[in-house]
Amino acid sequence: xSSISQACCSIPPVVSKGYEPKGEYTTLNGLKTYVxxxxxxxxxxxxxxxxxxxxxxxxxxxxxxxxxxxxxxxxFMPDFFEGKxxxxxxxxxxxxxxxxxxxxxxSTQAVPPxxxxxxxxxxNEANKxxxxxxxxxxxxxxxxxxxxxIASLSAGKDNAIFQAAxxxxxAMVDPADxxxxxxxxxxxxxxxxxxxxxxxxxxxxxxxxxxxxxxSQIHGWMAARSNLEDGEVRKEYERGYKxxxxxxxxxxxxxxx
Numbered sequence: 001x002s003s004i005s006q007a008c009c010s011i012p013p014v015v016s017k018g019y020e021p022k023g024e025y026t027t028l029n030g031l032k033t034y035v036x037x038x039x040x041x042x043x044x045x046x047x048x049x050x051x052x053x054x055x056x057x058x059x060x061x062x063x064x065x066x067x068x069x070x071x072x073x074x075x076f077m078p079d080f081f082e083g084k085x086x087x088x089x090x091x092x093x094x095x096x097x098x099x100x101x102x103x104x105x106x107s108t109q110a111v112p113p114x115x116x117x118x119x120x121x122x123x124n125e126a127n128k129x130x131x132x133x134x135x136x137x138x139x140x141x142x143x144x145x146x147x148x149x150i151a152s153l154s155a156g157k158d159n160a161i162f163q164a165a166x167x168x169x170x171a172m173v174d175p176a177d178x179x180x181x182x183x184x185x186x187x188x189x190x191x192x193x194x195x196x197x198x199x200x201x202x203x204x205x206x207x208x209x210x211x212x213x214x215x216s217q218i219h220g221w222m223a224a225r226s227n228l229e230d231g232e233v234r235k236e237y238e239r240g241y242k243x244x245x246x247x248x249x250x251x252x253x254x255x256x257x
Contacts, residue, residue: 011064011241016228019056022063023075029121034059034077037066041074044126044136045248046119048147049077051110053085055224058144064241065142071248074136076126080115088224110146116153123161140164140248144223145171148187156180166244168222173197178204186210186247188240192219210247214240
């Protein structure tokens, strides 16, 4: 797992609607978890979904990451919200009720310390399923939206698990977090993330990194809010996952990674 390059890299065909998941659900450390990718894979990815939980676009993304052209991964996406994800109709909020619903959700469900505390247990249980009998040789973490914050914090100074990290249209971008990151990091921003925060985050990174803004895309274009029936969205969705796959696939350096 290393870096992004301009090298040609393909991903499985993206389905605009009616996607059929390739993985299955199991329980890991008490959490329902979507698992996809070859059982024989020797490397793994922890995927942190956005606030809307298990959505077809996010599940398809997990399946794409599991079938990188260069390597095969076992991908694990736990339900940290335990069936109580946010309603997609709340975002972006247009009423006082929707605003209150989101505020309550972020203060009770999408609480980073609560999630971070559960990750070691998830990884430990997942390692027990590896066919090697000794766990997965390498782990990476990918986070969408709120999950981008989790990926950033998980790659910090106390990180003893992950060898690479990717943030997709991350929420709560904090340049102070970047200074603590210890592994190669990619940040794929939408046009909705504050450009000054993204630039400051990259400036504070002390590790190989790839930071790119997909200016035509909305917050959530690689996850639940992606309208894959729109040609431009689909193209950028594919490009985002291609970049992520190349980071993990050991491609030559692009823009510093």
